[in-house]
Amino acid sequence: MAVKYYFYPLWLRFWHWLNAVLCILLILTGLSMQYSNPDFPFMRFDLAVSIHNITGILLTASYLIFLVGNMITGNGRYYHLNLRTISTELMKQFKYYTLGLFRGEKPPFPINEKRKFNPLQKISYAVVMYVFIPLLIITGWALLFPEITIHDVFGVSGLHLTDLLHLIIGFFVSVFLIVHIYFSTIGATPLSHFKAMFNGWHKTHD
Amino acid sequence: MMIKGMRIQALIWMFFFMIANAGLFAQQTDSIPENVKENQKCLKCHGNKYYSYYNDWVEGDVRERMNPFYVIDSAEYYNSNHKTFTCIDCHSYEYEEFPHPGYLRMEPSYSCMDCHGFGDEWAKFNFEEIQSEYEKSIHSQKHNETFSCWMCHNPHEYKISARTEENIKEVIAYDNAICLNCHADIDEFMFIAERENPNVLETHDWLPNQALHFKSVRCIECHAEQSDTLLVAHNILPKEKAVKKCVECHSDNSLLMASLYRYQAKEERNKAGFFNSALLGEYYVVGANRNYYLNLISIVLFGLVVLGIGVHIVLRIINK
Ligand code: HEM
Numbered sequence A: 001m002a003v004k005y006y007f008y009p010l011w012l013r014f015w016h017w018l019n020a021v022l023c024i025l026l027i028l029t030g031l032s033m034q035y036s037n038p039d040f041p042f043m044r045f046d047l048a049v050s051i052h053n054i055t056g057i058l059l060t061a062s063y064l065i066f067l068v069g070n071m072i073t074g075n076g077r078y079y080h081l082n083l084r085t086i087s088t089e090l091m092k093q094f095k096y097y098t099l100g101l102f103r104g105e106k107p108p109f110p111i112n113e114k115r116k117f118n119p120l121q122k123i124s125y126a127v128v129m130y131v132f133i134p135l136l137i138i139t140g141w142a143l144l145f146p147e148i149t150i151h152d153v154f155g156v157s158g159l160h161l162t163d164l165l166h167l168i169i170g171f172f173v174s175v176f177l178i179v180h181i182y183f184s185t186i187g188a189t190p191l192s193h194f195k196a197m198f199n200g201w202h203k204t205h206d
Numbered sequence B: 001m002m003i004k005g006m007r008i009q010a011l012i013w014m015f016f017f018m019i020a021n022a023g024l025f026a027q028q029t030d031s032i033p034e035n036v037k038e039n040q041k042c043l044k045c046h047g048n049k050y051y052s053y054y055n056d057w058v059e060g061d062v063r064e065r066m067n068p069f070y071v072i073d074s075a076e077y078y079n080s081n082h083k084t085f086t087c088i089d090c091h092s093y094e095y096e097e098f099p100h101p102g103y104l105r106m107e108p109s110y111s112c113m114d115c116h117g118f119g120d121e122w123a124k125f126n127f128e129e130i131q132s133e134y135e136k137s138i139h140s141q142k143h144n145e146t147f148s149c150w151m152c153h154n155p156h157e158y159k160i161s162a163r164t165e166e167n168i169k170e171v172i173a174y175d176n177a178i179c180l181n182c183h184a185d186i187d188e189f190m191f192i193a194e195r196e197n198p199n200v201l202e203t204h205d206w207l208p209n210q211a212l213h214f215k216s217v218r219c220i221e222c223h224a225e226q227s228d229t230l231l232v233a234h235n236i237l238p239k240e241k242a243v244k245k246c247v248e249c250h251s252d253n254s255l256l257m258a259s260l261y262r263y264q265a266k267e268e269r270n271k272a273g274f275f276n277s278a279l280l281g282e283y284y285v286v287g288a289n290r291n292y293y294l295n296l297i298s299i300v301l302f303g304l305v306v307l308g309i310g311v312h313i314v315l316r317i318i319n320k
Helices: A011-034 A046-071 A075-079 A085-101 A119-143 A158-183 A190-201 B002-027 B032-046 B102-106 B110-114 B120-125 B125-136 B138-142 B168-183 B186-192 B211-214 B220-224 B294-318
Strands: A005-006 A199-204 B049-055 B060-065
Touching: A005 A085, A011 A046, A011 A158, A046 A119, A075 B220, A085 A119, A085 B294, A119 A158, A158 B294, A190 A199, B002 B294, B032 B049, B110 B125, B120 B125, B125 B138, B168 B186, B168 B211, B168 B220
Parallel strands: none
Antiparallel strands: A005 A199, B049 B060
8 A cells, every 4th residue: 555755845845846957067077177178178168167166155155044954853863874784774775675665575674754764765875965075075175275375295285185185075976966966767657756856745655 | 870889788798697607606704795795885885775975066975866766675586687797797897976967878788688698597487588579569659769688577576487496486476566566567668658547357347266376387478479499478469369268277278387396297206196286386277187087987876876776677677
């Protein structure tokens, strides 16, 4: 029997889609700067810089919406990780996605109002939202105001290290995005999770 | 006639310089160099804001202000390329008289080429080509009468920098100060062109992180035509031809490698896998520093993720 939960209140949906658009713009402009090539200009460099800067600032604002929203609405509780059990839980979920899913088994961690995310979702959302995005934001602002960045770290430009960190995390978030979008197609029907993120209601399998 | 005479004088002078120099080095360690004592005759007036002299008419010492443009910073002077010179190597010995004879005003000054236009000693600088590049430059083209090498190479201060200084930031600051001397100073600018100079900060407001850029690249990176044979390009182009495209620097074959980082830019990719690794020490130039291994790892990881997803999709379709 299908059960419906109102998992995604309006503010969350608003944040999520704003966040998604900003992230995609950031990734595209970021890639075009890093691999700028005069012979194959994907995008004008100065334009890419401007868009990247503006969307980065907007993302900071949107991240604050997420932080505050999660704090005051209690949505944050879905992100709490139990460090003792998480590894065994992850294994189970991983087995389900690689084997169980195709054998028609039931999901090991069925969704209910206490548990919005399965362990894999939980850890990836928590790490991305509470580690990666904040680091990206901090390093991003440091690059925006290079004057305030530490200048010399053992003879290597502080700007360079900052940028390297920014780049590597940016890459992880891009990978997350692809996997995330793909996993969102594993629902009751391939589109049902996307619908959920628009109307707020999550339908369980069957 | 006058000019020709000067030139011969310069040649003779160079000859003596070389002989004198040999002796000078031998005893330099203990004693004050000869020219310092000699120059004190001039610097007692030209080294300060005030000077005094004995006035025959009123029969007494008179104290007066020195024209600030005629004041010479002796610390800078003795740090400059021509620090071993006496003043009267370049100026007439008749300046020892005071008041200076009026006709000395008309004395033409040496040009760099008078002394550096010959001899192997200066070959590495390639003065001839600098001269011809300079003649093509916008400054020379528009203001041939007033402009000269001395405008950028202050005769009493010029110290070679790009070739010898290790710290690139210092080179940049030194070289940019040369241009800003006029381009950020209305009086100096109007001495040459009879109009006000546009504000450099405003004319470059299209450049983001302007303060950082002006500290990290030289004006000549964008404004001079790069030359394969010169360490410092001297052909300042009209503003329409200045580099405006960001990717000229922010790409893997950055023009900076052929200009600013010319001496450092030996290898294409260093051991740690960084392209344009010369840029690594003090800078990070977005787009110009790429890491070969990071690139490789990211492509492989990305490929694996896409592959994994592909396989998953196929399995899902088969199992439907
Ligand atoms: C076009 C891009 C994106 C699409 C199509 C998309 C799609 C979705 C969908 C369908 C859900 C609901 C998942 C479910 O019901 O199980 C979701 C949730 C979520 N997405 Fe995305 N997403 C995108 C981009 C992003 C980005 C860039 C981030 C973060 C960097 C992100 C972070 C999240 C988080 C944290 C949740 C859980 C929200 C909550 O319920 O608290 N998404 N996304």
